[in-house]
Amino acid sequence: MPTSFSTFAPAKVNLFLHVGPAKANGRHDLDSLVVFAGPEAADRLTVEPSDILTLSVTGPGAEKAGTGGDNLVLKAARALQAEAGIKHGAALHLEKSLPVAAGIGGGSADAAAALRLLTRLWDINPRHARAVAPQLGGDVPVALLGQPAFMRGEGERVEPVRLPAPIPAVLFNPGMACPTGPVFAAFDAADGGAGFAECGPLPEFADMGELIDWLAGQRNDLEAPALTLHAALKSPEWSLNGPKSPLMTRMSGSGATFVCLYATLDAARESAESLRAQQPEAWVRATLLGGADLS
Template identity: 55%
Template sequence: MKTDDYSALAPAKVNLFLHVGPVQPNGRHPLDSLVMFAGEAAADRLSVMISDDLSMTLTGPGMTNPDHIGPVDDNLVLRAARALQAETGSTQGAAFTLEKHLPIAAGIGGGSADAAAALRLLTDLWGTDTAAAHKIAPALGGDVPVALQGHTALMQGEGERIRRAPDLPRVPALLVNPGLACPTGPVFRAYDAAGGGAGFREFGAVPPFERVWDLVHWLGNQRNDLQAPAIAAVPEIAGVLDTLQALPDVLLARMSGSGATCFALFDTEDAARRAEAQLSADRPDWWIRATSLGDAA
């Protein structure tokens, strides 16, 4: 049994495009999405040590609205730990400290990233088989399998099928959230009510691109199917997108996931940092992070 203190980043997941099929009898939707992960500037931090039972302490600037995160005992980190115990028969415990930096209910998979980080840390701390973590990941949430793998990938099926997309450049980006939660359930229900999903099909693979500009040009022909219903639920998202599109040197602005976080893509990291400085001065009430997107660290 290991007794060291372990820690890991839990980076934001960004859906560069998100195509959504019609609702299935089980209430879920087939998805096709190109996913990349942010760097350290846009990530939660999770640490853990061996304990007699399972517990978690929440800290960090993302806890300014603690009511949004729900009961600690129902947090995905502890749910992941309990599921891994059940799958492996482990009787070991763990004491987590989650330093929350990512906004909640924001379309960037913060809770899923935290759960994936917990599974990686516990696999090491408890000495369990990595296959156990991958087996239980889909039941924890659609974004958990791709977050657990941590690679740029197509996320398909209900999130359980991951197809790596290795031949893509890292993409300089600006992530922005207006400080408003956009819960996933109502957005999907509005999408279903509008008859969403007709003509859905999956990509076989993402073409290889060496240059950011070429990748972004290809992405411009894709879409986020949940963007319209999310804007209907949280109209401020449209203003965020307009603001991002007006920034200097922006190549593409789009919403991630079910919102309300939006992203702007740039050709260089310097351009993304300049945009961060400008927008942070104009909108100090928004969550704004310049980063680069690609494989998780």
């Protein structure tokens, strides 16, 4: 039997995000079509047997992610331990490559990876992971599934969907943090969420062009408040022109990461190279969006 398990924790992308008004519990109903990046835009988590729970973190985002009790990996491990009645621990190691507070669910992806790996390491029923996922954050249940899906309710309702094909894309983060709390507060202050309604089942698309045409009629309700809060935050579209022009550009989540959709992966890679040359401080990844590579 293996003595350790490892998996990617890929970036989550909101192809659209509709947000309802604040509820009595302070949270919001959501309606979002969620997909996942490839291994080019992912953290990686490894777990090994241990008597106690420990977490080590390396990589470009290690300092911001931290190893304290507020790290979602440790929160997920402790919640799963309690839910399943597990007495022993695990040594967890996170290679943190995704930017923090970036609207791509990095912490949630890490938590979901911990739930998957510890389910295997401790040989427990996966229902325990599904039970604790919603309490860890709105993005954790969909990240646990790791497949294209509608994310609804407060994130606890996850409905898998079928896309015509993986979507070539560039993920662009200018190197600034955009914490979720203030963005939702600005959304609430502007009386956001009026007229909120779920968009219904996903249509059957014959090809990628039909999907992108449909997405163009949707929106991200958190994009405007994020741009208002962070005046320096600008879409990369201004610097992409000619053959590098994306078919569509939209902010993911509460920002500050933008997703640019393309017809081909080669076009996405060319645009990513152009963006890196113009803004070397930015985090830029060309990838295919769809189901997560959990190997």
